[in-house]
Amino acid sequence: MNTQTFKRGVHPPDGKKYTNEKPIDILMPKEGALLAFPMSQHIGAPCSPIVQKGERVLLGQKIAESDAFMSSPIHSSISGTVKDIKPVLTPSGAMVNAIIIENDAKLEEDPSLGKDTNIEGISRQKILDKIKNAGIVGLGGAGFPTHVKLNPPADKKIDSIIVNAAECEPYLTTDHRVLLEKTERVVKGLEIMLMLHPDAKGYIAIEVNKPDAIEALEKAVASKSKISVIALKTKYPQGSEKQLIYAVTKREVPSGALPADAGCIVDNVDTVLAIERAVVKDRPLMRRIVTLSGDAVKNPGNYQVRIGMSFRELIEMTGGFSEEPRKIIAGGPMMGQAIFSIDVPIIKTSSAILAFTEKAAALPPERNCIRCGKCIGACPMGLMPATLNSDILANDMAAFEANHGLDCIECGSCSYICPAKRHLAQTIRATKRAVMAAKRKK
Amino acid sequence: MENLKLLVSSTPHIRSNDSIEKIMGDVLIALAPASIMGIYFFGFKALLLMIISMASCVLFEAGYQKLTKQPVTVTDLSALVTGLLLALNLPVSSPVWLPIVGGFFAIVVAKQVFGGLGQNFINPALAARAFLVASYPTLTTGGAFTQTAKGVIGIDGISAATPLAQIAESKDILTVSSSDFVNAIFGNIGGTIGETCAVALILGGIYLIVRKVISWKIPVSYILTVLILTSIFKYTGIAPNRLPLYEIFTGGLMLGAFFMATDYASSPVTPVGQIIMGIGCGLITTLIRIFGGYPEGVSYSILLMNLCVPLIDRYTKPKIFGEVKKNA
Known part of the structure; x- marks a missing residue:
């Protein structure tokens, strides 16, 4: 098969065999379970609660919103009673103000749901409003408000809309399962996005390690002249936005610029499905699909869960741990966050929960750089990670910037490949934060 | 839990x-x-x-x-x-x-x-x-190389330190027979312990390239530079007694190109830098072999290029993804 890709990158063991044949299983929270809805589950301004303690809320009812342009409202994913509004621990490790709702298990729907399902001749503005009101953000992990992404400034001409189905993070299989089980709906979601940009072409870009999904998609788009399926080489970080745009269009998003500057919009598979549900079925974002995997998990699989459920409830409902976990990751093993407590809610951007045993979690000691240059051969951005690392150790921030440290996409390929196990991505990320903070101060 | x-x-x-x-x-x-x-x-x-x-x-x-x-x-x-x-x-x-x-x-x-x-x-x-x-x-140096266990020494079995010394000292253009060539490729010639068997060194070098321990860039550009430059000097009449194809299999070239010039710490990390390293080593090796006082130039060429590595790395930084030119 003719495949497209980006330059450099790495090939970590993909760990997908544990879950890629497990159909999506729907898990509903138990009666009496407490669900937490943090006010910030996206990039941009946090929301403010519009419900009060003691109030009864319905499934799909908007419970928090913000006036800011760059924000996204939050909906209750169950019906029940608001127990409290207080800061809770989130997967990122930060305490964030959250609405706590006790589930009454009645699933009583807000009357506004599913009312407006006619999409014949729907206006551009109405599509955007529906997406905004449904609280859709990038579900791949970044949490960028989707209505903002779909509506770039007028001077940015969009000619390519890319569905990111690369799923290059090891262990993650949710996109794969969605594409297999809800193929037509993903294609419909892309068609809705194309209605916003009538001159654009649609691409579904997918790594060749998912041949069954490629086959299903090719069948589904056979009659659609504006949509094509692009087979990508299996390589990490193929799903990184800039690398994906390059693989599909051979365009480089300029340093410091956004995909729209290269005429592209990229959205993750689950996000496109959420767009379809919001526009065609008139239902807000209330659930997401999570891969539960890792060698410490009893029943690895792909689970459709209610946003707001705790990690603990999901893990317990699936049978718990098979062995004592030593490390639990929210997200994939390359870019996900290690968490210190499973009493955190599943939020819009929680793509996976991975639990690893002591053996799998062990980190090798850091040693001298031997100047093998493997990190340079791996960096998808063409940076010199070892050089940046030595700039950092010499506390030379000017050299760090001159060597394009701020262009790092934090994919972790350099640390992965390093035979001396140096903390390359880790130090570069921390220094990026420090340099950017210092710039804001000026 | x-x-x-x-x-x-x-x-x-x-x-x-x-x-x-x-x-x-x-x-x-x-x-x-x-x-x-x-x-x-x-x-x-x-x-x-x-x-x-x-x-x-x-x-x-x-x-x-x-x-x-x-x-x-x-x-x-x-x-x-x-x-x-x-x-x-x-x-x-x-x-x-x-x-x-x-x-x-x-x-x-x-x-x-x-x-x-x-x-x-x-x-x-x-x-x-x-x-x-x-x-x-x-x-x-010199006389230290005359001992070999197998007794085979140089071109035409003439007693000399190494084939390169023989070529350097000879006024005439030596003729290399096919058996001389086989001896050079398999290592039945004078030289240091590990440098004579070109076949074994190339085999090891290919292993390192296949295993992605080293890149092909330094050894290939190094050996090619020696071959091309020596040919140029020979056929322009500056050094008519040189034997380009024979010479790349003799002396320390194979050992140096695959195993010494590729030392991580003392060679460039950038792809372009590695080509420059190879060409630089090849240039200095050829100049020493033809014009220098030593018949053999591999060691000094690599050591000299080692000193240039920080400079090479500095000026051969790869273009980054999406790089925007200043003032563009």
């Missing part, structure tokens, strides 16, 4: 199986054919020199690290690689104390005082060889 003791660390959470030990182990494996051929052609004494050299490098490294209260890192196998390379760079006639002196210079002076593995700015084994050549010229 109550009291989980969870490890929190920065991403990425998985690491490749690659390690310094595996890389150094691969270099030792790649050097095995040349070492075995060295023992075959030069006898038991060659093996003895290798063992003494490797043992002294490991002991000097451990001793220095103990003395300076650093963690002892000899298990990373890098001292063994240096020791073996040093032995392969010595004539079999060397006295047994010579690799000990060389090992001290390689490990302590060239490597450890600059910070150990990855910090040495010149190749330790080559630095030691240069030190020994300068300090004990009679033991390491």
Whole structure:
């Protein structure tokens, strides 16, 4: 098969065999379970609660919103009673103000749901409003408000809309399962996005390690002249936005610029499905699909869960741990966050929960750089990670910037490949934060 | 599930199986054919020199690290690689104390005082060889090479130190018979223990390239530069007595190109830089071989290029993804 890709990158063991044949299983929270809805589950301004303690809320009812342009409202994913509004621990490790709702298990729907399902001749503005009101953000992990992404400034001409189905993070299989089980709906979601940009072409870009999904998609788009399926080489970080745009269009998003500057919009598979549900079925974002995997998990699989459920409830409902976990990751093993407590809610951007045993979690000691240059051969951005690392150790921030440290996409390929196990991505990320903070101060 | 003791660390959470030990182990494996051929052609004494050299490098490294209260890192196998390379760079006639002196210079002076593995700015084994050549010229050059176990010496069986010395000293254009060629390729010629068997060295080099330990860039650009430049000098009449194709299989070129010029710490990390390194080494090697006082130029060419590495790396930084030109 003719495949497209980006330059450099790495090939970590993909760990997908544990879950890629497990159909999506729907898990509903138990009666009496407490669900937490943090006010910030996206990039941009946090929301403010519009419900009060003691109030009864319905499934799909908007419970928090913000006036800011760059924000996204939050909906209750169950019906029940608001127990409290207080800061809770989130997967990122930060305490964030959250609405706590006790589930009454009645699933009583807000009357506004599913009312407006006619999409014949729907206006551009109405599509955007529906997406905004449904609280859709990038579900791949970044949490960028989707209505903002779909509506770039007028001077940015969009000619390519890319569905990111690369799923290059090891262990993650949710996109794969969605594409297999809800193929037509993903294609419909892309068609809705194309209605916003009538001159654009649609691409579904997918790594060749998912041949069954490629086959299903090719069948589904056979009659659609504006949509094509692009087979990508299996390589990490193929799903990184800039690398994906390059693989599909051979365009480089300029340093410091956004995909729209290269005429592209990229959205993750689950996000496109959420767009379809919001526009065609008139239902807000209330659930997401999570891969539960890792060698410490009893029943690895792909689970459709209610946003707001705790990690603990999901893990317990699936049978718990098979062995004592030593490390639990929210997200994939390359870019996900290690968490210190499973009493955190599943939020819009929680793509996976991975639990690893002591053996799998062990980190090798850091040693001298031997100047093998493997990190340079791996960096998808063409940076010199070892050089940046030595700039950092010499506390030379000017050299760090001159060597394009701020262009790092934090994919972790350099640390992965390093035979001396140096903390390359880790130090570069921390220094990026420090340099950017210092710039804001000026 | 109550009291989980969870490890929190920065991403990425998985690491490749690659390690310094595996890389150094691969270099030792790649050097095995040349070492075995060295023992075959030069006898038991060659093996003895290798063992003494490797043992002294490991002991000097451990001793220095103990003395300076650093963690002892000899298990990373890098001292063994240096020791073996040093032995392969010595004539079999060397006295047994010579690799000990060389090992001290390689490990302590060239490597450890600059910070150990990855910090040495010149190749330790080559630095030691240069030190020994300068300090004990009679033991390491010219007549030192006349002893070989198999008794086969140079072109047409003429007694000379090495084929390169023979070419340098000869006024006439020597004719290379096909058996001379076979002798040069399989290593049945004069030279240091490890440099004579070109086939074994190329085999080891290919192994390193396939295993992605080294890139093809330095060895290929190095060897090609020597071949092309020597041909240019020959056919323009500047050095008509040179034998370009024969010469790339003689002297230290194969050993230097695959195993010495590619030393991580003392070679460029950038792809373009590695080509420049290869071309630079090839240029200096050819100039020394044709115009220099030594018949052989590999060691000094690599050492000289080692000194240029920081400069090369600085000016050959790869273009980054999405790089925006200033003032564009």
